[in-house]
Structures are given as structure tokens and as C-alpha cells.
Amino acid sequence: MERIIGHIDMDAFFASVEERDKPYLKGLPVIVGADPENGNGRGVVSTANYEARKLGIHSALPITKAWEYCEASRSSGGLRCVFITSGFSRYKIASCDVFAHVRTFVRTLSQTSIDEAYLDLGFCGSFVKAEKLAAKIMREVKKKTSLTCSIGIGPNKMIAKIASNYNKPAGLTIVTPERMGAFLAPLSIRAIPGIGKKTENAFVRLGIKTVKDLQECSWEDLQQQFGKREFSIWERVCGVDERTVEAQKAKRKSIGKNHTFNTDTRDINEVLDIIKQQIEVILREMKKQGFNEFRTVVLTVRFSDFMTRTRTLTLDTPIHTAIDFELKATKLVFPFFEKAENPTGKAIRLIGVRAEKLLQDKPH
Known part of the structure; x- marks a missing residue:
């Protein structure tokens, strides 16, 4: 069987989740990371969306630098940057949803x-x-x-x-x-995994800037300059990689179900009916996976304007029955039908329910 491997990489993931969940961010430079504290913050950028990248902002950039670039852009008439200090729980939920679909x-x-x-x-x-x-x-x-x-x-x-x-x-x-060979040759040597800034600078001093330049060196030349450890780099620039894709056997930490309505709805009874069906599916899947109770309920609502909100409830006493699960999920969903959480009465496009902190059956 021919060896064919794929690699899937979400685009500007954290920032994209923020844009999806907060539609008003569309078109603005969005930076997820440490608090910039008006230019005095510590830490780095986790993710920048593509608008922010046009300003030179990228992952691992010091947050103070990101602030400087944004201020310089704004002073010259550019768009206002939006800094977000991370919503990791939502990113985790989004990741679970994405890879659940990919696994099918x-x-x-x-x-x-x-x-x-x-x-x-x-x-x-x-x-x-x-x-x-x-x-x-x-x-x-x-x-x-x-x-x-x-x-x-x-x-x-x-x-x-x-x-x-x-x-x-x-x-x-x-x-x-x-x-x-033709694909690798024109790439910067930095594109090769394992070549960081320090190694790149060492190669550049020798006039080696592209993969083709490096391919034209012999292993003996590399060994003389960098020692035996560079044999692995030599293999990589030649496209050699024998690693296989190993199926993960880690225990699942959460099980969830999303439902997109055919027509956006304001009918709470319709939403509750779907939640009940989702809970039945989740509990069946839990049993199949060897879990019988859990401690955290996560409820996600996506409105008609694609604004997404998530509410979480973690309990001291684990949930193990459908009735308990429904009661907790209902408690989480009701506020989205009230003025405090939904002042304009937006219709609901999607409802998601997830069980987290799963607990396995105890041996008898």
C-alpha cells in the first residue's frame, strides 16, 4: 500500500474561534495572548489572525512589540487592534468538535x-x-x-x-x-523541522539559505561543520522521514453532541427537545466507552448572527442519570432566552451539549 500521510492544521485557530464567536471582530486585527497592559505587559502572542499578521504580528512575538505595531498602525490611520487574553475552554471545545468530524x-x-x-x-x-x-x-x-x-x-x-x-x-x-525534490528545493531552510533560528544563522553564514543550497552540501561537509548530530538534518532535507501515524489510545475526557437547526429558532421547547435527544446519545456513547458518570456539563449556543456563547457547570457530586443531566443542561440554557443574556431576542442556530470530566465504571 502506497504511503500517503496528511497533516491538518487549523488556520489561526484561537483567533478564528474568537472571530466566529464574536462576529463584530471580522475584518479587525485580532491578537490572542498575554494582556498588553498598554504596552507594559509581559508574555507573548499565542495567535494572530491574518489581518494582524499584515502588521508583522505573529505567534511568540513579545506582546509589547505587538502593542507597538498596533499603535503605529493606528496612528497612521490603520484599524484598531483587538487584544484577547484567551478563552482556552472554548478553544478546547472547538478543537473537540473539529477533530470529531475529521475522525469520521x-x-x-x-x-x-x-x-x-x-x-x-x-x-x-x-x-x-x-x-x-x-x-x-x-x-x-x-x-x-x-x-x-x-x-x-x-x-x-x-x-x-x-x-x-x-x-x-x-x-x-x-x-x-x-x-x-522540486517542492523542497526553493524553500527557506527554516521550513525544515529541527532548524531553528540559531542553526539557520549558522547556515546563512556559510551562504546556505534554501533547502536546495543545503541539498548540494554533502553529509561529510555538514559533519565537518556541525558534527554528527547534523545527519538527521541531512536526512530531512533529502525528504527522509520514516515515522508512522500512530492511532492515539488516550482515554476520552469529554463526549458531546451539536445540533444545527434547519431554521433558526426562538422556541425553547424545540431547543429542550433537542437537548434531551443529545443527552440520550451522549449517555449511550459514555456507556459504550466505559464511563458511567461525569462532573461537568458544557452547553454551547450559537445565535443566528453566529455569536457563540458557552456556559459551564462543574459539580461536586457526579451526574449519572439522564434526569440529572437534563436538569443541569436546562439550567444552563434558560438564561439564553432571557433579556439579561439575550436582550434583542436573537434566534438560536445551534445548540451543543457536552459531558466533561468523565468517570469510569468502578470494578466490582
Whole structure:
């Protein structure tokens, strides 16, 4: 079977979740990270959306620098930047939703971070079929979560990861074994995993700036300059990576279900009926997975304008019955039908229920 590996990478994930959940942010530079404290903050940028990246703001940039760039842009007539100090619980929920959908398309998925995963696409049988499947995954993720992702496909994990970053956002890049050399050659050596700023600077001092420059060096030359440890870099610039996609066996920490209404609704009884159905599905899935109770209920509402709100309830006494689950979920959803939480009476587009902090059956 031909070796075909995909790498899915969500686009500006944290910032994209914020834009999705707060539609008024669309078009504005959005920076998720530490509090800038009017230019005196400590810490770094976690994620910047693509509007913010146009200003030179990127992940790991000191938050004070991000503030400086934003102030410089605003003083010259640019848009006001929005700094957000993170809503990690919502990002976790969004990640669970995304990869739950992706898992329905593949046999083996290995999630490496909150917004990235490798996919074993060998079962597709060809790169052409793998490309069609990847395009379908991208469409489904966008349709179900209102978030975009980029996917790279290659003969190994390294090529797939580089390819997923090649044409962002919402890009699909295919690198067949025959095209691998031509794909890698013009790239900056920094594109190769394992080459950081320090190593890059050492190579640049030798006149090596691109992968092609590095490919034209012999391993003996590299060994003389950098020692035996550089053999792994030599392998990577030649496109060698024997790592496989291993299915994760970690226990699930949450089980949830989302429902998008055919028509946006203001009918609380319709919403409660759906919640009841979702709870039945969640409890069945919990039992199948070997869980019999849980401590946290998460309820998500997406309104007709795509504004998304999440409420969470964590209990000292675990929930183990459908009635208890329904009571807690109902308690969480009612405020969204009241003026304090929903002053303009917006209709609901999506309702999501999730059980977290799952507890397994105790052995008898």
C-alpha cells in the first residue's frame, strides 16, 4: 500500500474561534495572548489572525512589540487592534468538535496539538483519491464548525506538515514522491523541522539559505561543520522521514453532541427537545466507552448572527442519570432566552451539549 500521510492544521485557530464567536471582530486585527497592559505587559502572542499578521504580528512575538505595531498602525490611520487574553475552554471545545468530524473520514488520526493532527491516508490508494478526501474534510469542517483548516499531503509526516503550511489559509497542497525534490528545493531552510533560528544563522553564514543550497552540501561537509548530530538534518532535507501515524489510545475526557437547526429558532421547547435527544446519545456513547458518570456539563449556543456563547457547570457530586443531566443542561440554557443574556431576542442556530470530566465504571 502506497504511503500517503496528511497533516491538518487549523488556520489561526484561537483567533478564528474568537472571530466566529464574536462576529463584530471580522475584518479587525485580532491578537490572542498575554494582556498588553498598554504596552507594559509581559508574555507573548499565542495567535494572530491574518489581518494582524499584515502588521508583522505573529505567534511568540513579545506582546509589547505587538502593542507597538498596533499603535503605529493606528496612528497612521490603520484599524484598531483587538487584544484577547484567551478563552482556552472554548478553544478546547472547538478543537473537540473539529477533530470529531475529521475522525469520521479516516481510520487513523494522531492529534499532536489543540489545532493539528496527522492523518494516515494510505487507505485511499492514491494521491488523487487522498486529495479528493482532504477537500471533502475541509468543506465539512467549514460547514460544521465555521472554521477553516489547511491540509498538506505527502509521502511522509515531514512533507505533509510543511505542505499544510505552504498555502494558508484554507489551502490544500499535495506533494507526491515525484514532486518532493522540486517542492523542497526553493524553500527557506527554516521550513525544515529541527532548524531553528540559531542553526539557520549558522547556515546563512556559510551562504546556505534554501533547502536546495543545503541539498548540494554533502553529509561529510555538514559533519565537518556541525558534527554528527547534523545527519538527521541531512536526512530531512533529502525528504527522509520514516515515522508512522500512530492511532492515539488516550482515554476520552469529554463526549458531546451539536445540533444545527434547519431554521433558526426562538422556541425553547424545540431547543429542550433537542437537548434531551443529545443527552440520550451522549449517555449511550459514555456507556459504550466505559464511563458511567461525569462532573461537568458544557452547553454551547450559537445565535443566528453566529455569536457563540458557552456556559459551564462543574459539580461536586457526579451526574449519572439522564434526569440529572437534563436538569443541569436546562439550567444552563434558560438564561439564553432571557433579556439579561439575550436582550434583542436573537434566534438560536445551534445548540451543543457536552459531558466533561468523565468517570469510569468502578470494578466490582
